[in-house]
Amino acid sequence: MSKFLGPIHFWLYNKINIQNNIVEDILNFSETKGLNLREELYGQYGDGELKSLEEAIDVANIHGWLQDQINRVENKLAAAVTEILKADSGSMEQLKKIFYENGVKSSTLNADSTVEEAFKLISDTLLDGMPCDHAIGVISQNENEAVWKRYECVHGRFWDVAGGDISVYYLLRDEFIKGLLEKANLSYEKVDETTGKISRR
Template sequence: MSAFLGPIHFWLYNKIKIQNNIVEEILDFSEEKGLNLRKDLYSEFGDGDLKELDQVIDTSNIHGWLQDQIIKVENKLAISVTQIINKNSDSIKTLKDIFYNNGVKASALNENSSVEEAFKSINDTLLDGMPCDHALGVISQDENEAVWKRYECVHSRFWEAAKGDIAVYYSLRDEFIKGLVEKANLNYEKIDETTSKISRR
């Protein structure tokens, strides 16, 4: 079956799995807070057991199948975070820790990693829709810093459906990036609402 799949499909599925791992930790946290979100979310969007891609993908509809997996994990993230924060706004602190720690875990960077490698790692781990969405674009990049811009928000519709705040998503995402580039001794900062930068410390 894997003969029908290309590297880009495995690359995208890995990004889905990284976000799914975050969702699973959030659902564990929700149970600590007395919210039983897992049952309803699993019922509507599937469970958190993402098997190897070549074992589960519909090779007659690779693009559609992957798009469906993105929709499921995006909905689970938006709904779980929104409901937790609605119950206790202070939970944002723990949610940020979950994202930061998952950024650290997902990182293959080290103190010798270049800015270019760090930006590639961000693009390799954060889920920003399908590759054809071209949600992000590099503005400038050299050995000391990389600046990029978000041209399209592919997440807002899920947060609107969950009656959540998309700004919460981006604050959590920022923590993931900070964790991801930590080992490379890089700073991450938001220049404005849609523009971000990593740079040498």
């Protein structure tokens, strides 16, 4: 099977796994609020136990299978967050904490990490559709800062289905990035609604 799978497939599946871990933490939190979202979301979009890529993937339809996995985990995230906030709008701070802590857990950065390494990690961990979507693009990058722009929102349709607010997703995403950078001598700034920047402190 390995001859069918390339590094880009493992790279993308890892990003799906990272978002799936966030969803699982959110579902665990939802249970503390008396919500039973897990059964319904597992029924609609599959459970949170992801097998290794070699075991799980349909090699006859690699692209379609990966796109389906993205759709599942995006729908679960949007639905879980939206339902929790409908039940208790005060849960936002805990949701931010979940994203931040998952950023910390996903990080390989340290105090000596470069801007280039940090931006690569952001690209390697955040799920922005399929590589062919080209949702994010670099505007400028040097040893002191990297600036990127979102050219297409590949997440909004899932939040529409859930009856949620896509701006909530981007607030939570910002917390994930901050978590990634926690141990690095770098800071994150949201320049505007579609532009982000990391720079040396």
